[in-house]
Amino acid sequence: MSVLPAPLAPTRPAFLTRTTPAARLVAGTAWLVAAIVTLDPIVPARLFLAAIVALWLWSGLPLRRIPARLAPLGFAILSLTVFSILLSSANGDRSLATMAQIGPARITGPAISAGLAIGLRVVVIALTTLLVFGPSDPTRMADSLVQQWHVPDRFAYGTLAALRVAPFMAGDWATIGAARRLRGLAPRGPVARVREAGGRLLVMLVSAIRRAERLALAMDARGFDSGVRRTHFRELRTNWRDWLTIVLSFAVAAAALFVAR
Amino acid sequence: MTEATTGRPLTAVSPPSIEATDLSWTYAGRSRPAIEGLTFRLEAGRVLLVLGPSGSGKSTLARALAGLVPHVVPGRWQGGLRVGGLEVAETPARLLGERIGLVFQDPDSQLVMSRVDDEVAFGLENRAWPRPEMVSGVREALAQAGLSGFEQRSTVTLSGGEKQRLAIADVLAARPGLLVLDEPTANLDPPGMYAVFERLAILARRREHTIVLIEHRLEAALPLADEVLLLDDEGHQLAFAPAGAVGREAVELLERSGAWVPRAWRGAQPAASGAVEPAVERAASGGRAIEAGALLLEAADVRVEYPADESGKRVALDGVSVSVRAGERVALVGPNGAGKSSLLFAMAGLLRPADGTVRLRALPRDGEAAEPMRDPSRLSARELAARIGLVFQDPELGFVAGTARDEVSASARAIGGRDGTSARAPDEQGTDGVLASFGLGHLATEIPFRLSQGEQRRLSLAALALRPPAVLLLDEPTFGLDRRGTEAVLALLDERRTAGQAQVLATHDPRLLPACDRVVALDRGRVVFDGSPDAFLAAPPYAPASPWRDGVALGRPAGSDPAAIPRRGAR
Amino acid sequence: MNAFPASRHSAELFRWRTVDIVVVALLAVAFGVVFWAWGTYVWAWGSFLGPQTESLLTGVWLLPAVVCPLIVRRPGAALFGELVAAVVSALLGSYWGLDTLLSGLLQGAGAEVVFFVTMYRAWNPAVAILAAAGAGIGEATHDLIVSYPGIDYAGRAAIGAAEIVSAIVVVGIGGWLLVRALRQTGALQTFPSGA
Ligand SMILES: Nc1ncnc2c1ncn2[C@@H]1O[C@H](COP(=O)(O)OP(=O)(O)OP(=O)(O)O)[C@@H](O)[C@H]1O
Ligand SMILES: Nc1ncnc2c1ncn2[C@@H]1O[C@H](COP(=O)(O)OP(=O)(O)OP(=O)(O)O)[C@@H](O)[C@H]1O
Ligand SMILES: [Mg+2]
Ligand SMILES: [Mg+2]
Numbered sequence A: 001m002s003v004l005p006a007p008l009a010p011t012r013p014a015f016l017t018r019t020t021p022a023a024r025l026v027a028g029t030a031w032l033v034a035a036i037v038t039l040d041p042i043v044p045a046r047l048f049l050a051a052i053v054a055l056w057l058w059s060g061l062p063l064r065r066i067p068a069r070l071a072p073l074g075f076a077i078l079s080l081t082v083f084s085i086l087l088s089s090a091n092g093d094r095s096l097a098t099m100a101q102i103g104p105a106r107i108t109g110p111a112i113s114a115g116l117a118i119g120l121r122v123v124v125i126a127l128t129t130l131l132v133f134g135p136s137d138p139t140r141m142a143d144s145l146v147q148q149w150h151v152p153d154r155f156a157y158g159t160l161a162a163l164r165v166a167p168f169m170a171g172d173w174a175t176i177g178a179a180r181r182l183r184g185l186a187p188r189g190p191v192a193r194v195r196e197a198g199g200r201l202l203v204m205l206v207s208a209i210r211r212a213e214r215l216a217l218a219m220d221a222r223g224f225d226s227g228v229r230r231t232h233f234r235e236l237r238t239n240w241r242d243w244l245t246i247v248l249s250f251a252v253a254a255a256a257l258f259v260a261r
Numbered sequence B: 001m002t003e004a005t006t007g008r009p010l011t012a013v014s015p016p017s018i019e020a021t022d023l024s025w026t027y028a029g030r031s032r033p034a035i036e037g038l039t040f041r042l043e044a045g046r047v048l049l050v051l052g053p054s055g056s057g058k059s060t061l062a063r064a065l066a067g068l069v070p071h072v073v074p075g076r077w078q079g080g081l082r083v084g085g086l087e088v089a090e091t092p093a094r095l096l097g098e099r100i101g102l103v104f105q106d107p108d109s110q111l112v113m114s115r116v117d118d119e120v121a122f123g124l125e126n127r128a129w130p131r132p133e134m135v136s137g138v139r140e141a142l143a144q145a146g147l148s149g150f151e152q153r154s155t156v157t158l159s160g161g162e163k164q165r166l167a168i169a170d171v172l173a174a175r176p177g178l179l180v181l182d183e184p185t186a187n188l189d190p191p192g193m194y195a196v197f198e199r200l201a202i203l204a205r206r207r208e209h210t211i212v213l214i215e216h217r218l219e220a221a222l223p224l225a226d227e228v229l230l231l232d233d234e235g236h237q238l239a240f241a242p243a244g245a246v247g248r249e250a251v252e253l254l255e256r257s258g259a260w261v262p263r264a265w266r267g268a269q270p271a272a273s274g275a276v277e278p279a280v281e282r283a284a285s286g287g288r289a290i291e292a293g294a295l296l297l298e299a300a301d302v303r304v305e306y307p308a309d310e311s312g313k314r315v316a317l318d319g320v321s322v323s324v325r326a327g328e329r330v331a332l333v334g335p336n337g338a339g340k341s342s343l344l345f346a347m348a349g350l351l352r353p354a355d356g357t358v359r360l361r362a363l364p365r366d367g368e369a370a371e372p373m374r375d376p377s378r379l380s381a382r383e384l385a386a387r388i389g390l391v392f393q394d395p396e397l398g399f400v401a402g403t404a405r406d407e408v409s410a411s412a413r414a415i416g417g418r419d420g421t422s423a424r425a426p427d428e429q430g431t432d433g434v435l436a437s438f439g440l441g442h443l444a445t446e447i448p449f450r451l452s453q454g455e456q457r458r459l460s461l462a463a464l465a466l467r468p469p470a471v472l473l474l475d476e477p478t479f480g481l482d483r484r485g486t487e488a489v490l491a492l493l494d495e496r497r498t499a500g501q502a503q504v505l506a507t508h509d510p511r512l513l514p515a516c517d518r519v520v521a522l523d524r525g526r527v528v529f530d531g532s533p534d535a536f537l538a539a540p541p542y543a544p545a546s547p548w549r550d551g552v553a554l555g556r557p558a559g560s561d562p563a564a565i566p567r568r569g570a571r
Numbered sequence C: 001m002n003a004f005p006a007s008r009h010s011a012e013l014f015r016w017r018t019v020d021i022v023v024v025a026l027l028a029v030a031f032g033v034v035f036w037a038w039g040t041y042v043w044a045w046g047s048f049l050g051p052q053t054e055s056l057l058t059g060v061w062l063l064p065a066v067v068c069p070l071i072v073r074r075p076g077a078a079l080f081g082e083l084v085a086a087v088v089s090a091l092l093g094s095y096w097g098l099d100t101l102l103s104g105l106l107q108g109a110g111a112e113v114v115f116f117v118t119m120y121r122a123w124n125p126a127v128a129i130l131a132a133a134g135a136g137i138g139e140a141t142h143d144l145i146v147s148y149p150g151i152d153y154a155g156r157a158a159i160g161a162a163e164i165v166s167a168i169v170v171v172g173i174g175g176w177l178l179v180r181a182l183r184q185t186g187a188l189q190t191f192p193s194g195a
Helices: A021-037 A042-060 A063-070 A072-085 A109-133 A138-149 A154-162 A166-182 A189-221 A240-258 B001-005 B058-065 B093-097 B116-128 B131-144 B162-175 B190-206 B218-224 B248-256 B262-269 B279-285 B340-347 B383-389 B405-414 B430-435 B453-462 B483-498 B510-515 B531-537 B546-553 C009-012 C018-049 C050-053 C059-072 C079-091 C097-117 C125-146 C155-182
Strands: A098-102 A103-108 B018-027 B035-042 B047-051 B077-085 B100-103 B178-182 B210-214 B225-229 B237-242 B295-309 B310-323 B329-333 B353-360 B386-392 B471-474 B504-507 B516-525 B526-531
Touching: A021 A042, A021 A138, A021 A240, A021 C097, A042 A063, A042 A109, A042 A240, A072 A103, A072 A109, A098 A109, A098 B237, A098 B295, A103 B100, A109 C097, A138 A154, A154 A166, A154 A189, A154 C018, A154 C079, A166 A189, A166 B386, A166 C018, A189 B093, A189 B100, A189 C018, A189 C155, A240 B035, B001 B131, B018 B058, B018 B483, B035 B058, B035 B237, B047 B058, B047 B218, B058 B077, B058 B100, B058 B178, B058 B210, B058 B225, B058 B295, B077 C079, B093 C079, B116 B131, B116 B162, B131 B162, B162 B190, B190 B210, B190 B218, B190 B546, B210 B218, B218 B262, B225 B248, B237 B248, B248 B262, B279 B483, B295 B340, B295 B504, B310 B340, B310 B353, B310 B504, B310 B526, B329 B340, B340 B353, B340 B386, B340 B471, B340 B504, B383 B386, B383 B405, B405 B430, B405 B453, B430 B483, B453 B483, B483 B504, B510 B531, B516 B531, B526 B531, C018 C059, C018 C079, C059 C097, C059 C155, C079 C097, C079 C125, C097 C125
Parallel strands: B047 B210, B047 B225, B100 B178, B178 B210, B329 B504, B329 B516, B386 B471, B471 B504
Antiparallel strands: A098 A103, B018 B035, B018 B077, B225 B237, B295 B310, B295 B353, B516 B526
């Protein structure tokens, strides 16, 4: 029934699965920033290589499932790259040599390189996200944010509880649609279709609110709002792997940015 | 106090007494109180069974005992409720929460974390248990609930019964003095239900907990109870008495309010004239106009798989073949997780089988050749709706209209008059007649989402009444319903079956089996039995079989003459 | 202990109940799922229409920034809702991933500023539209820096304008209508917005 992709969970123990999520967030942010700050394609290209190596050697993720998972990305990269090239401000600069001429559009070298940079940037962001979120589940992420960064635990675990329900909601969406179909509701024409989708969305949101109310009640019944300082069943501490990950990722980001070609 | 603030585990919480004095509660936005004028005193360490029809305020009382009412839920509180000497309305919810464990009606709504061990630990973390004690506490609680080895499982993939046992483990882990259980076995298979009642019996005997139990399986629950509290449909107290000495008058009032009443009580006092016989008996004695006829639905070699998770791909159904004929009612039984819901979904074309086929067709009319069997996923919505209907476990997901009245007429309006069937557009009278027959007449203009759980379930059935499909699939149709609701459901089903409708009921409720023509039993995704209810009850195809046999017997009066057991055809 | 008092004290206003936290988080999760589906199935195709047209589709990302505060009426709801929705779509494998956190932060902040200016007291359509515009400005700021840095100024102005218009229509008007529809189902009874 589920329309969501199965989670991409590590299939073997690896270096990154033993780092804490907070540390990976810091490390990943360094790459994100490095990928965003320049329009030089060489920077994201270097980060891309680094990300591939890290995924391959240290993430523990099932590598064969990654390409299928990222496939929809292809469209976005293609369109972002093409339009960034076509609409680049560098194309208006008469001092630059024309690399190609498509109808009225003149394309310059810097426009092409900026377009490539933007396309590669998206790939790097996607892979970095996998490296940050992939090696551990959301529970570890919440544990980590609460224990290491002192994020307010009611918000962190409230969100986590809501996340648990996410697969249900995707199921709900399918079930609601099926239920309406089984009741003979088959919208004809665009207006009816939009109304039907709206009705379906409304039922899903109502069911989400109901679930949230009952969940909150159950959490309060188990002392969630007690004001006592919570203890932790799964303890997380910043370890040497975290520091190594952070230092290495910053070094890679710096190298990608500043090492001359 | 100090314990509470430093949050050390309260290993030796003594069981509290409960004292209500003229207690009333009105939910914000409601004009009538949900409970009114409750006055009783339950001694420490005793077991209280709360009985009343749907909407009588049983769950509301449970919430009040845990302090959720009035501290979390908005509304108006009157009178007093003391738990272990603490006045609930004046004690912070967190202090109450440390003494009270609450298990809710619906397992899905009370699980918080994604993994089983985290889930049990959640309540202990909130109570600031030190880590080593949490680790052993989690292990013990899971063992007590029969879930050892489930530590790493994702809670999403548990079946309904497994979830409910997990919810009980959650509560036991914190070792509360007061245990409040709101229909804890509603979703359990007979062995699971047995395990829970056995567990409760041990807890009750030890007298280390005061226990408040809300339960529809009265024959199993009554022997555990020291005291009973009877509520009527307006939330008034009918009686508070020792379980063995409930006055005849109170029983009659309870009976009239539409609640389930233990047979032992009715047996002891011959029912007053007009008192309602159990719905099942009536269903069983009603004759049928036509015998099982044309084949309407056929599932052949169906295999259903769910996507892989950490513990591998789940095969929910493996080579299941079931056929259903016109005018036939089939009960679908099996342990939690056997694949009953999955089979219903596949039959309705909502789950595409990985292997095998599902075919169905409309009810052939007199003198016409039957149409060919067709794949449900190839039918248009209108064709499908005329052929098959599914009542989901969660009725809310199926609502399509803004008022109860429109909800009932929606299907008929959508299919009405098309594809050659003899449908009329529904008139308001017909619609309101349907609502009234389900006891929903006064709610015609209400918004479906605002109805109580039992009312929603009845509405979801009423919605299929005007344009009945040829095959009706029902997932736990009587779950959470009181006697009156169950009767309404069975009366409707009887009427439809007489008209040739085929019905498939997935159920854990043994009271329904004698009212069915056939039982199909599933186990781990395979059909292990397909035959008459009598044959099923004589030799349940499960090992050990005794919980199934005795589990069914729990629906009968204790020690009664087996010949008196309601059976189809036995008059 | 009573139903919602007509006016709430500020201490009470700032204290989120568990139900407020979970409802905002869950709605955000629902939106996160929608984001993921939108990003995967709609946006990816829409992006072939070019940045300006595609920018008209971006309003959907901003729904939590307005819908969540309109329902629970608590300070921080816009920011919290957008962040959770972003985290969820990142967890589901939206290819923008980490970057959605950044844009979520900016969008939430843009709407939050508007609600802050009203002191969390006004919840009418005008405020909803202003908050939507605020969120749209946050979104445009992010996109012009991260996604379209190379495009000429006229192009970028058009993109920014398209995003803000989209925000106002989809989120300001659409979001307000959505909350009204939810209230009519009786689902918001436990919140100040449903009383
Ligand atoms: N959160 C709520 N807000 C408003 N009304 C409510 C709420 N919860 C319950 N009610 C109403 O209060 C009354 C008592 O409900 P309650 O859930 O306590 O009944 P119950 O005896 O547990 O019924 P059932 O057997 O169906 O579970 C019903 O009329 C119900 O509609
Ligand atoms: N969405 C899902 N994803 C993964 N596994 C699932 C899903 N739904 C059900 N299952 C698994 O499939 C099996 C059959 O489940 P199903 O819900 O059909 O059982 P059931 O007989 O209806 O159980 P119950 O009596 O507890 O309702 C179980 O092992 C269950 O854990
Ligand atoms: Mg109840
Ligand atoms: Mg089931």
